[in-house]
Amino acid sequence: MALSHDAVVRLKTLGWALLLFLFLISAPLLWAASPLLLAGVVLVGALLGLMIHVARRLPRRARWSPDRTQAALIGAALLTGLVAAPIWWLVLQPALYPLAVPRVTLSDGRREVVFQGMIHVGSEQFYRSVAYDLLRAKAGGLCAVL
Structure with a gap:
């Protein structure tokens, strides 16, 4: 069963909103560690997204398209979130499981x-x-x- 055009637009919008949220909660944490770390993670993520996109579209040689920009943004946001996730987990541990003091x-x-x-x-x-x-x-x- 195929999704209607409206459903596809809604799902894409929800996906972009989730990626933006993931990036916005991850970027300040990486920035606090080092601005170069954030820049490096974003750059590597964008390159990974582009490489995956180009590998999928290899037979068709096209000029720069909005799909490549989207792939770079998706890769950057996902890698930023994946790098920051363990740090967020460590940050939340004292709040979730406070130490008992005598x-x-x-x-x-x-x-x-x-x-x-x-x-x-x-x-x-x-x-x-x-x-x-x-x-x-x-x-x-x-x-x-x-």
Whole structure:
């Protein structure tokens, strides 16, 4: 069963919209990594799209046509999306599966101290300053647990 002309136009429009969306969510991520990376991926994708198009139309030698431009755009958008997909997956992991941090409560009957675990990516100097602050609090009588 053949599709009507209207159905074909609607499907092509939907396909172009999906490709544009894929490119728009992938390009900023690759740009943030390196503008040269984005340019390289777009160029390689366009060349792959052109090569596939030319290979399919090899018997017919024609001048540059809108079909070749479309093939280049499709290749560029698809390769950009495919390169950025694993990066997006890694970016979403902390949001989908947050790390559990420990929480410990110490009490002597009158007072209660709650320690909330932390995860930091910091320098050694940062951790030394935290330890120094804790030791200073202990020396000042603010923290009897250490």
